[in-house]
Amino acid sequence: MAKFRAPEPFSGGIFLTYKCTSMCRHCMYACSPKWSEDWIDVKGAEKVLTILSERLRGKYPSRSNTIGVNYGVHFTGGEPFLNFELLLKLTEVAHSLELPSLFVETNCFWCVNDKVVEEKLKRLKSAGLQGILISANPFLVEYVPFERIVRCERIGRKVFGRNVIVYHDLFYSQLKRLGLKGRMSFEDYLEFMMKKCRGEIPLALSFNSVLPMGRAPYKLGYLYRRYPAKVFFSESCRRELTREWHVHIDNYFNYITGYCGGISLGDARELDSLCEGIELDERPVLKALLESLGSLYEFAVEEFGYRELPEGYVSKCHLCVDIRRHIAKQTDRFEELNPREFYKHLE
Ligand code: SF4
Numbered sequence: 243m244a245k246f247r248a249p250e251p252f253s254g255g256i257f258l259t260y261k262c263t264s265m266c267r268h269c270m271y272a273c274s275p276k277w278s279e280d281w282i283d284v285k286g287a288e289k290v291l292t293i294l295s296e297r298l299r300g301k302y303p304s305r306s307n308t309i310g311v312n313y314g315v316h317f318t319g320g321e322p323f324l325n326f327e328l329l330l331k332l333t334e335v336a337h338s339l340e341l342p343s344l345f346v347e348t349n350c351f352w353c354v355n356d357k358v359v360e361e362k363l364k365r366l367k368s369a370g371l372q373g374i375l376i377s378a379n380p381f382l383v384e385y386v387p388f389e390r391i392v393r394c395e396r397i398g399r400k401v402f403g404r405n406v407i408v409y410h411d412l413f414y415s416q417l418k419r420l421g422l423k424g425r426m427s428f429e430d431y432l433e434f435m436m437k438k439c440r441g442e443i444p445l446a447l448s449f450n451s452v453l454p455m456g457r458a459p460y461k462l463g464y465l466y467r468r469y470p471a472k473v474f475f476s477e478s479c480r481r482e483l484t485r486e487w488h489v490h491i492d493n494y495f496n497y498i499t500g501y502c503g504g505i506s507l508g509d510a511r512e513l514d515s516l517c518e519g520i521e522l523d524e525r526p527v528l529k530a531l532l533e534s535l536g537s538l539y540e541f542a543v544e545e546f547g548y549r550e551l552p553e554g555y556v557s558k559c560h561l562c563v564d565i566r567r568h569i570a571k572q573t574d575r576f577e578e579l580n581p582r583e584f585y586k587h588l589e
């Protein structure tokens with residue numbers, strides 16, 4: 243196979259930045275306050291939003307007024323509210339292009355009082371935003387006081403009605419039951435869970451809630467069973483890399499599928515050409531991933547002296563990201579390993 247066709251998007255998230263006020267242990271995109279202060283460029287964003295509006299046309303009911311995690315278009319990061327004026331501007335652009343189910347995802351760090359929250363959400367709604375996704379989990383409350391999350395949910399419902407998603411409900415209800423005020427370490431959360439609702443731990447920390455990719459294997463891997471690399475050798479990532487139902491475009495315009503942080507299929511401003519086909523001979527890491535994890539491992543051992551982790555891996559994505567990080571430390575010649583900074587902020 244010489245060429246690989248990037249999937250046509252059905253829905254997507256636009257990163258305003260990778261910079262975040264938090265450094266959550268489970269972050270798939272390794273966001274943190276340490277990232278460069280880089281923001282998506284408005285002209286480029288206008289271009290990708292225009293492309294998305296063309297590609298999504300006809301795929302949604304007209305005047306669709308519902309939002310969903312993998313539905314429509316959302317603004318994300320990193321933390322979009324770190325640059326509220328940019329978020330507002332992009333919302334106006336997306337609304338003028340009639341992009342469906344437009345919402346923003348936030349960690350609520352900015353929800354310091356009712357007035358600020360109501361004012362910002364109303365301004366966004368007037369600009370065309372249809373809803374909000376509020377993150378709630380034990381990794382985030384290590385950084386953001388829980389009452390800010392509760393405030394955002396309360397006022398969000400006032401402004402957006404039913405178009406408020408709390409992600410994820412199970413964690414939110416646990417943190418409420420705990421009566422949490424302020425922040426809490428993940429270790430304290432685990433202690434609470436062990437005492438009060440031990441039975442919920444397997445579900446709460448299952449790979450349905452915590453995707454074992456990005457930063458999670460490094461920061462939470464100790465909680466999970468590990469396997470030798472060869473257990474994952476026969477798996478391929480074709481399904482994830484060709485998944486059209488939800489893509490991301492970051493602030494460097496990397497076209498990212500499968501929630502696979504640090505893997506770029508190319509420049510989203512040139513989506514037509516990506517969908518026509520990407521030359522795989524120029525992207526050996528991507529080529530290997532489409533074949534099998536075993537091919538990637540072999541390539542990394544032979545070309546870059548990769549050594550298997552003696553403690554093993556929690557998932558195929560753990561093996562994948564560890565190999566990619568090893569390669570990215572040695573060379574910047576692979577365009578598919580972007581953005582480069584992702585590999586610096588995993589731990
Ligand atoms: S999971 Fe969200 S809030 Fe946490 S570091 Fe990543 S982008 Fe920031």
Ligand code: SF4
Nearest residue numbers: 479482502558559562
């Ligand atoms: S193994 Fe790598 S390419 Fe495959 S789904 Fe996981 S992160 Fe993506």
